[in-house]
Amino acid sequence: MLRPRVRTVRVRMLRTLRDQLENSIGDVLAEMDCSVEGSLVELQDAAEEERGLLATPVAHRLAGQLGRSPQAIAEEIVDRQRLPDEIDDVEIVNGFVNYHVDEPAVFRGIVEAVVETGDRFGAREDGRRIVADVSAPNVAKPLHVGHLRNGVLSTALANVFEHRGHEVITDDHIGDWGLQFGNLMYAFEEMGGSEKKLESEPIEHLLDLYQAFNRRESELEAAGKDEEVDALRDAGREWLVRLQDGEERAVELFERFHEVSLARFDETYNLLELSFDHRYGESFYVREGWCDRVIERALESGVAREGPNGEIVVELPSDDPEKDVDEFVLLTADGTTVYGTRDLATIEFREAEFDPDENLYVVANEQDEYFQQLFEVARRMGYDADFYHVSYGLVNLPDGTMSTRAGRIVTARETYDATFERALEIVDETRPELDSAEREAIAHDVALGTMKFEMLKVSRRKDITFDVEEATSFEGDTGPYLQYATVRAKKIVEKAGEEDVPPVPEEPTINDLDFQLAALLGRFPLVLAECEEEYDATPLATYALDLAGLFNTFYAHNPVLDAEANRDTRLALTAATHRVLTLSLDLLGINTLDRM
RNA sequence: GGGCGUGUGGCCUAGUGGACAGGGCAAGAGGUUCCUAACCUCUGGACCGCGGGUUCGAAUCCCGUCACGCCCGCCA
Structure with missing residues (x-):
């Protein structure tokens, strides 16, 4: 691998050039006595290549305020402005000011900045401490494609935020408590649970029982047998109470379900190469007294009150005009906790354990309203960290939504298997000279890259329809497209056989493509900032596609x-591109390959 | 009924006030004596759901409306 040659020359990235221009415009506006907000002097990338690299519409924005034409204002600004050295020429078109840059100088600045900073390109330091609630599968249920989206998004966000100087602590908030376990225990005991099946195919068996319970409930409901519905529900509830009271059989079942489920989660996480810092399940908060503590705190602070049947609730304003208040329940009349209790207990615990500046919740958008309520209760109780719900859309299948209850479910594992199989076919076809172990290793990385990129390329609020057929075409906007471009760049640099990345000459000879590629590299830090702002990885995912696409075009037309004459220049550009592509994929949580 | 979210070419999608709305898939036409064609080039295809409004300027902001999804449990 090439190492960067250390240079003493101060490099200037596109970012600082933008800053300089913005400051320069700000100075002029101050002289002209305009009241400006920061946003008035922001520069945008020019819409067209011929109009220069950077442009500002500031004259348009001031036209109303100053009562003069944009053209006249633009002319005055340009007249009075002190321009950075890298600006070659300025023109005014329809009141827009277009700055043409000295392309060779900017090219050199960007390429050298990337080569010198390497893995730290676009990095920052000294951010906040963030605790992120992630993944959160339920015991006794499989990891499905929705968890895949969660895990992939969470990982990418954590990576980006860490790169930007924040400390991120991810906590896999396992669903291992609650009424569903009462129901499940009842089903196991009374509806055909089998220790043998629990041994051989645990999740499948538990899922069967879970679905059987829900099926019976629905059937009784449909038949109008209200008293039997109530009896069934009471039976499930009773098991939860037994568990909470520590009754032997209930605890024994709980431990068994827990054990087999976590073993399966680990297996799948390992396969998908996902990992999180902590895994405190909901049961932890009940059993370690955090729920009791937080209920007490809510009562003492007067945020919660006790109701007529012994339940403890927080009253929140209701959106529904029919109702005055929504009750946020902390303790049921049975004396059991609900998910809201456990989420508050989690907040209490995380404050004590991690003292975060911000709490993130990567949870699907079904729970949007709930999190608004949770955060409101948390604020009332005086937790001073910020709270943010990183809400994301559901993952659907081409034939409709998944539903655990109805039994339509596609597991993460099945999705991987199908994707891997298709990837292996292609590798077998294209790289027959490699031994089968290596072909499988490549197929694995490609399969993971495909799945993960499918989850990241769509902005998080939108639902995804996951179509295995389409995702595994491996052409166009896919993970393998990115991986392939990265391998190409890497191979060129390796084939050059030089120890260091060659320096860019003072006056490099470059064409349009060379320059555009460098300019795109210079945008990388801005893209990361956008991800931070949006709490989304999609800006980086689409940036990586743009970069890979432009590199492929470059690669097809510009020999390196x-x-x-410009071999060194292009080699340095290729090395810089390889670094930014690799860094982008690393942050997205997608593996890069040595060959494919 | 109320709340939240989404609506961009045949299909999927980027884009939260700026200069002719980017990509990809699918369709059609080309491209490998040269760093791996999981690639590249070109062509056709969009009144950005609809109607108003704000603005010099709207896919983007506001109001209304329609469609779809989700939520409105002492379930998670």
């Missing part, structure tokens, strides 16, 4: 190793 065979270039005559």
Whole structure:
């Protein structure tokens, strides 16, 4: 691998050029006595190549305020402005000011900045401490494609935020408590649970029982047998109470379900190469007294009150005009906790354990309203960290929504298997000379890259329809497209056989494509900032596609190793591109390959 | 009924006030004596759900309306 040659020359990235221009415009506006907000002097990338690299519409925005034409204002600004060295030429078109940059100088600045900073390109330091609630599968249920989206999004966000200087602590908030376990225990005991099946195919068996319970409930409901519905529900509830009271059989069942489920989660996480810092399940908060503590705190602070049947609730304003208040329940009349209790207990615990500046919840958008309520209760109780719900859309299948209750479910594992199988076919076809172990290793990385990129390329609020057929075409906007471009760049640099990335000459000879590629590299830090702002990885995912696409175009038209005069220039550009592509994929949580 | 979210070419999608709305898939036409064609080039295809409004300027902001999804449990 090439190492960067250390240079003493101060490099200037596109970012600082933008800053300089913005400051320069700000200075002029101050002289002209305009009241400006920061946003008035923001520069945008020019819409067209011929109009320069950077442009500002500031004259348009001031036209109303100053009562003069945009054209006249633009002319005055340009007249009085002190321009950075890298600006070659300025023109005014329809009141827009277009700055043409000295392309060779900017090219050199960006490429050298990337080569010198390497893995730290776009990095920052000294951010906040963030605790993120992630993944959160339920015991006794499989990891499905929704968890895949969660895990992939969470990982990418954590990576980006860490790169930007924040400390991120991810906590896999396992669903291992609650009424569903009461129901499940009842089903196991009374509806055909089998220790043998629990041994051989645990999740499948538990899922069967869970679905059987829900099926019976629905059937009784449909038949109008209200008293039997109530009896069934009471039976499930009773098991939860037994568990909470520590009754032997209930605890024994709980431990068994827990054990087999976590073993399966680990297996799948390992396969998908996902990992999180902590895994405190909901049961932890009940059993370690955090629920009791938080209920007490809510009562003492007067945020919660006790109701007529011994339940403890917080009253929140209701959106529904029919109702005055919504009750946020902390303790049921049975004396059991609900999910809201456990989420508050989690907040209490995380404050004591991690003292975060911000709490993130990567949870699907079904729970949007709930999190608004949870955060409101938390604020009333005086937790001073910020709270943010990173809400994301559901993952559907081409034939409709998944539903655990109805039994339509596609597991993460099945999705991987199908994707891997298709990837292996292609590798077998294209790289027959490799041994089968290596072909499988490549197929694995490609399969993971495919699945993960499918989850990241769509902005998080939108639902995804996951179509295995389409995802595994491996062409166009896919993970393998990114991986392939990265391998190409890497191979060129390796084939050059030089120890260091060659320096870019003072006055590099570059064409349009060379420059555009460098300019795109310079945008990388801005893209990361956008991800931070949006709490989304999609800006980075689409950036990586743009970069890979532009590199492929560059690669097809601009010879690197065979270039005559500017071989070193292009080699440095290729090395810089490889670094930014690799860094992008690393942050997205997608593996890069040595060959494919 | 109320709340939240989404609506962009045949299909999927980027884009939260700026200069002719980017990509991808699918369709059609080309491209490998040269760094791996999981690639590249070109062509056709969009009144950005609909109607108003704000603005010099709206896919983007506001109001209304329609469609779809989700939520409105002492379930999670």
